[in-house]
Amino acid sequence: MRATAETLRRLTSAMLRAGGSGQEEAELVADHLVQANLAGHDSHGVGMMPTYVRNLKAGLVVPNTRAKVVKDDGPIIMMDGGRGYGRCVGGELMTAAIARCRQTGVAVGTLANAHHVGRVGAYGELAAGAGLVSLHFVNVSDHRALVAPFRGSDGRFSTNPICIALPATERQPAVLLDMATSEIALGKVRVARNEGKLVAEGALIDAAGRPTRDPNVMYGEPSGSLRPFGEHKGYALAVVTEILATALTGGPSIQPDNARLGGIVNNMLCVLLDPVRFAGLEWFRRELDGFVSYVKASPPATTAPVLVPGDPERQARAQRGRDGIDVDATTWEEMLAAGEAAGLSRAQAEAFVA
Numbered sequence: 001m002r003a004t005a006e007t008l009r010r011l012t013s014a015m016l017r018a019g020g021s022g023q024e025e026a027e028l029v030a031d032h033l034v035q036a037n038l039a040g041h042d043s044h045g046v047g048m049m050p051t052y053v054r055n056l057k058a059g060l061v062v063p064n065t066r067a068k069v070v071k072d073d074g075p076i077i078m079m080d081g082g083r084g085y086g087r088c089v090g091g092e093l094m095t096a097a098i099a100r101c102r103q104t105g106v107a108v109g110t111l112a113n114a115h116h117v118g119r120v121g122a123y124g125e126l127a128a129g130a131g132l133v134s135l136h137f138v139n140v141s142d143h144r145a146l147v148a149p150f151r152g153s154d155g156r157f158s159t160n161p162i163c164i165a166l167p168a169t170e171r172q173p174a175v176l177l178d179m180a181t182s183e184i185a186l187g188k189v190r191v192a193r194n195e196g197k198l199v200a201e202g203a204l205i206d207a208a209g210r211p212t213r214d215p216n217v218m219y220g221e222p223s224g225s226l227r228p229f230g231e232h233k234g235y236a237l238a239v240v241t242e243i244l245a246t247a248l249t250g251g252p253s254i255q256p257d258n259a260r261l262g263g264i265v266n267n268m269l270c271v272l273l274d275p276v277r278f279a280g281l282e283w284f285r286r287e288l289d290g291f292v293s294y295v296k297a298s299p300p301a302t303t304a305p306v307l308v309p310g311d312p313e314r315q316a317r318a319q320r321g322r323d324g325i326d327v328d329a330t331t332w333e334e335m336l337a338a339g340e341a342a343g344l345s346r347a348q349a350e351a352f353v354a
Contacts, residue, residue, distance in 0.1 A: 001327050001329075001332055001353065002325065002326050002327070003324060003325055003327060003353055004325070005034050005037070005321065005325060007353055008033075008034045008037065009030045009031055009034045010030075011046075011353070012033055012046050013027050013029075013030035014339075014344055014348070014352070015053070015339045015342050015344050015349070016029055016030060016052075016063075018339070018343035019052075019056045019063060019342040019343070020056070021063040021064060021085070022063075022064050025064055025085060025088055028087055028088060028091070029087050030046075032087040033045050034046060035119070036118060037325045038316065038317045038320050038321060039316050039317055040312060040315075040316030040317075041119055041185075041187075041313075042188075042191050043185045043186070043190065043191055044118050044119040045325075046331075047187070047191065047194070047331045047335070048116065049334075049339075050334040050337065050338040051116075051264070052115075052338075053339075054338075054341075055115065055264065056342065058261075058262065058263065060142070060261055060263030061083055061084070061264075062083045062084055063084075064084075065082045065083065065084025065085070065089065066082075066084065066088075066089070067080065067081050067082070067088075067089035067092040067093060067114075068080045069096075070250065074104065075100060075101075075104045075108055076109075077109045077110070078112075078249070078250065079093050079096070079109070079111050079112070080112050080113050081112065081115070082113060083113060084114065084115060085116075086115050086116045086118055087118055087122070089111060089114045090123055090268065091123075091126070093109045093268070093270070098126070098127060098130045100272075101132055101272040101273070101274050102130075105273070105274045105276075105277030105278075106272070106274070107271075108269070108272075109269075109270045109272070110248060110249035110250070110251075110267075110268070110270075111249065111267060111270075112267050113251055113252075113267070114265070114266045114267070115265070115266070116266060117268060119178065120136050120138055120178055121163055123163065123268075124163040124164065124165030124176050125174065125176065127167075127272055128166060128174040129167070129174075130167075131276075132272050132273060132275075133164075133165065133166050133167065133273040134163070134164070134271065134272045135270065135271045136161075136162065136164075136268055136269070136270045137244040137245045137268065137269045137270075138160065138241070138266055138267065139157070139160050139241060139242045139245035139246055139251075140158035140254070141252045141253060141265045141267070142259070142260055142261055142265035143158075143263065144260065145225075145254055146186055146226050147159060147181075147226045147227070147228060147238065148205060148225040148226070149239075150228060150235035153205065153209030153225075154209070154225055155225040155226070157238055157239075157242050158254060159180040159181065159185050159186060159226065160180070160241040161180045161181065161185075161241075162178075162179060162237060162241055163177060163178045163179075164176075165177070166288060167275070169285040171289045171293075173310060173314060175292065175308055175309050175310050176310035177309040180229075181229060181235075181238035182203075182227065182228055182229060182234070182238070183200070183202060183203040183227045183228065183229045184199060184200065184226065189204070189215045189218050189226070191331075192215040193215040193216060193218075193219065193330075194328050194330035194334075195330070197215075198213040199213050199214075201213060202227060203226065203227060204224055204226060204227065205224055205225050206224040207220070207222040207224055244269050245268060248269055249269055250267075251265065251266075251267025292308055295308060296308065336349050336350070
C-alpha cells in the first residue's frame with residue numbers, strides 16, 4: 001500500500017496513545033518514525049512499531065518518561081533515559097546540550113539507558129539547525145549481538161551508528177553523515193525479508209560464518225550475523241563507538257556482564273561545537289561552500305551526479321513527500337497486529353487509510 005506521511009503519522013500516534021503515551025509524546029515519536037521513512041530509511045520508520053509494542057508489553061520501554069540529569073559539570077551534561085522513548089529523552093539531551101554549547105562553545109552530552117533513539121541523523125539535524133557542528137556515537141544493547149567482528153563468525157556487537165552533522169550555509173544545505181558501522185542496518189534486513197528480497201552481497205553471514213544474501217538467516221536459531229562495512233575499517237569504528245557510547249555515558253555495552261532482557265537500549269555520546277567560537281562563521285562558510293562545490297563539480301562517471309552526505313535524504317524527502325510512502329504487505333500486517341496488541345482495533349487502524 002502507499003500512504004501519505006500525514007496518514008502514517010496519525011496512525012502511528014494513535015498506536016502510541018493506545019499504548020499509554022500522552023498526546024505530545026505520541027506525536028513526537030510518530031513524527032520521528034515517519035521522518036525516517038521520508039528520508040528513505042524505512043529500516044528506522046513506522047515498521048519499528050511492532051518492536052516498540054512488544055517492548056511496551058514487556059515493560060522494556062516506559063511511556064511518558066523524562067530524562068534525568070545525573071551530572072551537570074561545565075560543558076558536560078549527562079542524562080539517563082530510564083528506558084523512555086528514545087526520541088523524547090534524546091531530544092531533551094539535545095535541547096540542553098545546544099543551550100550549553102551556545103554558552104561555552106563546546107558541549108558534551110551523554111545519554112544512557114534510552115529506548116530506541118531511531119534515526120541518529122535526526123539529532124544531528126537538531127544541532128545543525130541551531131548552527132552547530134555535532135558528532136554522535138551510539139551503541140545498542142539489551143538484545144543479542146548482531147554484527148560479527150572482522151575475522152569473526154558470530155555476532156559480538158550491534159550496528160553502532162555514527163553521525164556527524166555540519167550546519168547549512170546560504171549556498172549549501174547541511175552536510176549530514178549518518179551511517180551504521182555494519183554493512184547494512186538490521187532494519188534493512190527486516191525490510192528485505194518482508195518484501196521477499198535478497199540483501200546486498202557481502203552484508204550477511206549465516207550461522208556457520210558463510211556469506212549469504214538470505215535475510216531469513218537473521219531470524220532463525222542459531223542466527224546469522226551482519227558484517228561490518230569496509231572489513232577491518234568499519235569493524236574498528238564499531239569497536240570505538242561501543243566504548244565511547246558506554247564507558248563515558250554510564251550506559252551498558254553489549255558485553256555479557258550486562259543484562260540482555262530482549263529490548264533495545266541505546267546509549268549516545270554527542271559532542272557539539274559552535275563554529276563561531278573556532279575559526280569564525282565566515283571562514284566556516286567559505287570552506288564548506290568552496291569544498292562542497294569543488295567536490296560536486298567532478299564530472300559524473302555515470303548518469304548519477306556526485307552527492308555529499310545529506311543529499312540522498314533530501315532527494316528521498318522530495319520524492320516521498322510528493323508521491324507517498326510505500327508500506328509492503330507484510331509490514332502493514334505486522335503494524336495492524338501491533339495496533340491490536342496495543343489496544344487499537346484493526347477497524348480503527350484501517351480507518352486511517354480508508
